[in-house]
Amino acid sequence: MNEAPKNENTANETPLEDAPTHEALWEVNAMAAAMHARPLGDLPATISGLSIDTRTLSPGDAFFAIQGDRFDGHDFLTAATKAGAALHVVSEQKLPALGRVQSPLLVVDDVLKAMSRLAEAARARSKATIVAVTGSVGKTTTKEALRHGLSAEGSVHASAASFNNHWGVPLSLARLPRDARFAIFEIGMNHPGEIRPLVKLVRPHMAIITLIAAAHLGHFRDLDEIAEAKAEIFEGLVADGTAILNADDPRCGPLATMARKAGVTGIRTFGETVGADYRLLSFEPAGDGAVMEAVIDGETVRVELASRGRHMAQNILAVLGAASLAGADVHRVAAALKDWRAVKGRGGRDRLPMPAGGHIELIDESYNANPASMRAALDVLATTQPGEGGRRIAVLGDMLELGDSARDLHAGLIEPIEAAGADIVFLAGEEMKALDDVLESRVKREWHENPGELLDSLLKTIRTGDVVMIKASKSIGFSPLVDKLLALYPPTAATTDAPGTPAGDAQSPAPSPADDIDPAGAAT
DSSP: OOOOOOOTTSOOOOOBOOOOOSSOSEEHHHHHHHHTOEEESOOOSEESEEESOTTSOOTTEEEEOOBOSSOBGGGGHHHHHHTTOSEEEEEGGGGGGGTTOOSOEEEESOHHHHHHHHHHHHHHHOOOEEEEEEOSSSHHHHHHHHHHHHTTTSOEEEOOTTOOSTTHHHHHHHTOOTTOSEEEEEOOOSSTTSHHHHHHHHOOSEEEEOOOOSSSGGGSSSHHHHHHHHGGGGGGOOTTOEEEEETTSTTHHHHHHHHHHTTOOEEEEEESSTTOSEEEEEEEEETTEEEEEEEETTEEEEEEESOOOTHHHHHHHHHHHHHHHTTOOHHHHHHHGGGOOOOTTTTEEEEEEOTTSSEEEEEEETTOOOHHHHHHHHHHHHHSOOOTTOOEEEEEEOOOSOGGGHHHHHHTTHHHHHHHTOSEEEEESSTTHHHHHHHTTTSEEEEESSHHHHHHHHHHHOOTTOEEEEEOOGGGOOHHHHHHHHHHSOOOGGGBOOOSSOBOSOOOOOOOSOOOBOTTSOBO
């Protein structure tokens, strides 16, 4: 089996990433020097990309044999060679067992550490304007919107999917092309101290904190402690760098104070709050999407969006503010966002044709969930009008890592469920029993022990005109529910809301627990 290392606590995903646009990403001599590597064999002059997964390795890539919790990349060197790897980066300690490998090698003390050294070299040679994004919600969505919007102004490199942890950030940075104009990196955590070393690698010109919310609350005392962990991102800002904070977040003030303590003098804010530097003027649903107007540096900017979720406005304000600070034409960036779509599992929408005619509307929020992202997803459900005879159906699974607050936070979803006008609620997971209890006699609902049982009942229930929104923490396993619906009722090209990012050249292990969750279902 030709799999790369995976973390046992996470599920697989197919990430999206910008495909290589240059024949040579690295000259091998420079790469070896940066990694302190010992060359063995007939090495090529250049490599075209970096991979840690043989399943999606492209010919000409360098394969990094990373040691994971469950898999060791050194076990897949033969598969990497067959896939066209130009060379392998391997550990000195593993070398005695690699006698049969005839491919060119770069031998290093530790493969992950060597990749981090290569990331440092990539940062040192880059002249790109670099943005780092963190936050409990909205991070992946903001990163992807930045990628799409800034592409109207020049070449953009961005981390794939939610590659935001101790291997994802170095890999993404090491893949940074020399001549990219912009680079966007997502940085995540679920424990204190995890952002600090990553942001010091990236050294961004701007650091966005989208929002502080109850993601991974089980690992923290309270939201203030989460804010302190997120504020580590300020420590890596370059001199004269800028912190971009959510003015509508109650912890905006404390975050600004922490930024100043870290030596940050440039602080900008976004939101609806009077006095925000990048301020939302209006947000109105329009057709299948929405139209928003904002004031960015004294100019009114109009943005047409494919999503109806009001939470998207916060993300887009941060995008426009960062674009302005980067010297981009904000109106061109705003125009480009008209074509941007949420990606699979993070708010992607499909119209699924039904056998009897008509369709159902599927809102895929299956990638992850916390209380803030649940509320945002239910708001999207509320603003989506069912077809004739249709109903609003919420399919919800457990929100994990909430600690002692789990029961109350699950039960607290009754308010946004009722506000969304949900006609039927399907629930799965032990934690969702708390919500099942409070929904009794108030909203038609079904609780199931697992997603498989839920799916059987859901398939018997749905009918033409329904709007179905699916959301849960990633490891609950709700993405197969979406896949099953798509397989049973395949959407045509005209009825699907396709991802707004290009397919990538590399599939890697799913993000580690150093994740946060965004309102579109993304990991942080």
